[in-house]
Amino acid sequence: MTTEAPAVSAPADELPPAPPSRALEVVVRAAGLALAVLATVLTAALEIFLSPLRLGGVPVGAAILLAAVANVAISWFAVTTVGRRWALAPPWTVWTLIMFFAAGTRTTEGDYLISGEDxxxxxxxxxxxxxxxxxxxxxxxxxPPVTKQ
Incomplete structure (x- = not known):
């Protein structure tokens, strides 16, 4: 003797779930772009702080590896969340401006964050x-993908 669960049918008056609204999509895209720019600022600062890192007087170069890996990840995240190629421009611009600022601005002691000798x-x-x-x-x-019409 087998017992089978009774089949449950959906009420006829229930509608299928509505597709996500356009407003929600815009919010998610804007949040993704903002998060990508925030990640850019944080990783750029970390790269600047890691650039003078040395072990036994020998430069480590961890900042170079971090710059490559983080910037690829940020690029992928920005383009994927926004869904447009232009989404790569804001993080790239912010990262470049931070590096220009770090290389061209002196501290109160007269030092550069990034010197020409590093x-x-x-x-x-x-x-x-x-x-x-x-x-x-x-x-x-x-x-771009080809769509059949």
């Missing part, structure tokens, strides 16, 4: 900017 910091700026550029180039080469 090769790790200079390579970090190069690699970080090229990471954004390479991701943008990859997006340009990728063809």
């Amino acid at each position: 090769w790790v910091a200079l390579v970090m700026i190069l690699v970080g900017s090229l990471t954004f550029a390479a991701y943008t180039y990859k997006l340009i080469l990728r063809r």
Whole structure:
């Protein structure tokens, strides 16, 4: 003797769930872009602080690796959450402006956050900017999906 669960049917007056509203989509996209820019500010500051890191007097170069990995992740996140290629521009712009500010502004003691003699910091700026550029180039080469009509 087998026992079967009775089949449950949905009431006829129930409607299927409504698709998400356009307002919710805009909020999620704006929040994704804001989060990408915030992550850019935080990782840029961390990269600047890691650039003079040395072990036994030898530069470590952790800032270079962090710049490459973080900028790829931020690029992917911005483009994925916003759903548009232009979403890469705000994080790239913010990151570049932070690096320009750090390289061109003196502290109260007269030091630069990024000096011209710190090769790790200079390579970090190069690699970080090229990471954004390479991701943008990859997006340009990728063809948009073809939709059948």
